[in-house]
Amino acid sequence: MAGKKKVKPFYEEAAEKILERKGQSYKEWKNNKISERKMAVLQGTDKEWESKVTEEECYKLMAKNIQQ
Numbered sequence: 001m002a003g004k005k006k007v008k009p010f011y012e013e014a015a016e017k018i019l020e021r022k023g024q025s026y027k028e029w030k031n032n033k034i035s036e037r038k039m040a041v042l043q044g045t046d047k048e049w050e051s052k053v054t055e056e057e058c059y060k061l062m063a064k065n066i067q068q
Helices: 010-021 026-043 047-064
Strands: none
Touching: 010 026, 026 047
């Protein structure tokens, strides 16, 4: 049985085309961006990520503890 072909989201295709025109590799660009974000998280300088995680965890806590 043949595997399903993965369809890339439009934003990945757009970024890939933009970077291609600039002579850059999408894969390399993506890996650099992910590494930068991970380092910011580990260093405690990514406040946006911290805020999103805190919000998500608060919602999970509330959902678990709702009295019916």
